[in-house]
Amino acid sequence: WMLKEPTGDNIDVTKAFNLITKQVSARDLKEGEVLAKTVYISHDPAQRCWIHRNNVEGRLYRTPIGAGEPMEAFGVAEVLETRNKSYKTGDLIVATVHWTEYGIITPDNIYFKSFGDAADMVTLGLTGMTAYFGLLNVGAATPKDSTIVVSAAASSTGAIVCQIAKNVLGIKNVIGIAGSDAKCAMLTRDAGCDIALNYKSPTFRQEFEAATPNDIDLYFDNVGGEVTDMALLRMKDRGRVVVCGAISIYDRIHEKGGNVGISRASWLQVICHQVKIEGFIIFQFADQFPRALGDLATWTQEGKLKLMKDIIQTDITEVPKGMSTLFKGENNGKLITQLKV
Numbered sequence: 001w002m003l004k005e006p007t008g009d010n011i012d013v014t015k016a017f018n019l020i021t022k023q024v025s026a027r028d029l030k031e032g033e034v035l036a037k038t039v040y041i042s043h044d045p046a047q048r049c050w051i052h053r054n055n056v057e058g059r060l061y062r063t064p065i066g067a068g069e070p071m072e073a074f075g076v077a078e079v080l081e082t083r084n085k086s087y088k089t090g091d092l093i094v095a096t097v098h099w100t101e102y103g104i105i106t107p108d109n110i111y112f113k114s115f116g117d118a119a120d121m122v123t124l125g126l127t128g129m130t131a132y133f134g135l136l137n138v139g140a141a142t143p144k145d146s147t148i149v150v151s152a153a154a155s156s157t158g159a160i161v162c163q164i165a166k167n168v169l170g171i172k173n174v175i176g177i178a179g180s181d182a183k184c185a186m187l188t189r190d191a192g193c194d195i196a197l198n199y200k201s202p203t204f205r206q207e208f209e210a211a212t213p214n215d216i217d218l219y220f221d222n223v224g225g226e227v228t229d230m231a232l233l234r235m236k237d238r239g240r241v242v243v244c245g246a247i248s249i250y251d252r253i254h255e256k257g258g259n260v261g262i263s264r265a266s267w268l269q270v271i272c273h274q275v276k277i278e279g280f281i282i283f284q285f286a287d288q289f290p291r292a293l294g295d296l297a298t299w300t301q302e303g304k305l306k307l308m309k310d311i312i313q314t315d316i317t318e319v320p321k322g323m324s325t326l327f328k329g330e331n332n333g334k335l336i337t338q339l340k341v
């Protein structure tokens with residue numbers, strides 16, 4: 001799947017790509033590269049930013065996808081031919097792949113060899129790491145924190161944040177926010193939340209205030225917008241905000257008159273309560289991935305983490321639909337395409 005051209009706001013992303021046929025061959029391999037068959041493709045909200053035409057020139061954290069270039073994704077692929085000494089034929093590798101059935105993967109795009117369930121690797125590999133480093137390194141969460149609020153808590157990242165907060169750190173009040181009553185029920189049943197609130201409920205604001213009487217030590221933000229605005233009004237002195245994502249604005253980056261939805265009143269709270277706000281990109285922690293993976297795998301084996309996956313089994317023709325599914329909130333857990341080739 002090739003991007004037709006970088007897109008604007010509010011478009012049907014499924015129409016942004018062309019499916020073309022191009023052959024790859026092991027003869028094209030350079031030193032360090034592998035020829036691989038795509039097995040799992042991860043669907044991640046950030047991909048919407050990679051194809052947006054209004055990225056501020058040179059200020060995205062990675063090179064945007066250009067017109068006529070193949071769409072990229074995090075995923076798992078099976079090595080078919082190799083000129084990389086670390087990976088042999090038949091290995092499953094966790095890597096940046098393309099929305100293609102087969103492809104050549106350069107060494108800088110191979111992260112590690114898959115172990116255990118390869119679909120779990122997609123969940124642990126990107127969103128698990130994001131939850132881990134966002135919560136523990138950027139947010140510096142500890143058992144001393146008494147209240148943590150997580151937005152898009154039923155997302156794959158959010159659900160892992162909630163479980164680490166409750167099941168690993170033992171934080172007293174873990175409050176998750178999600179977009180349906182069913183997702184809220186899942187959060188309290190399976191993801192360690194003490195309270196889960198539906199941000200689409202007409203009484204959400206009152207419920208949010210009632211749930212945070214002693215204010216918030218740590219707000220783990222996946223959405224931006226109004227939910228973040230509310231959270232900023234409830235931060236403790238020297239509370240911390242981890243800016244992990246802003247999915248509520250990815251599809252309307254340059255909407256006329258648009259802003260992230262933060263009111264002046266709540267922005268002033270950042271000063272009054274000396275709130276620390278810090279963003280991050282998971283790849284800044286790449287050198288520490290093996291340690292994090294080890295911890296996450298151990299917690300999973302110990303039953304402290306349940307990995308929630310939503311796997312679509314399809315052939316290459318349906319792959320772009322995954323991206324629109326995410327933005328409609330229709331996924332339950334990590335959305336992954338298992339490619340039938």
Ligand code: NDP
Nearest residue numbers: 045155156157178179222244245246247248280281282329
């Ligand atoms: P998922 O794809 O698993 O889930 C995304 C969820 O976001 C949807 O199911 C939906 O749930 C919610 N959502 C969609 N649209 C909106 C909206 N307009 N307002 C509020 N919520 C919305 O998410 P991930 O776990 O992959 O990603 C979660 C966040 O983490 C994203 O913001 C992503 O960009 C960020 N991220 C950041 C990384 C980093 O390095 N900083 C790395 C990876 C992810 P609901 O039904 O509850 O609305």
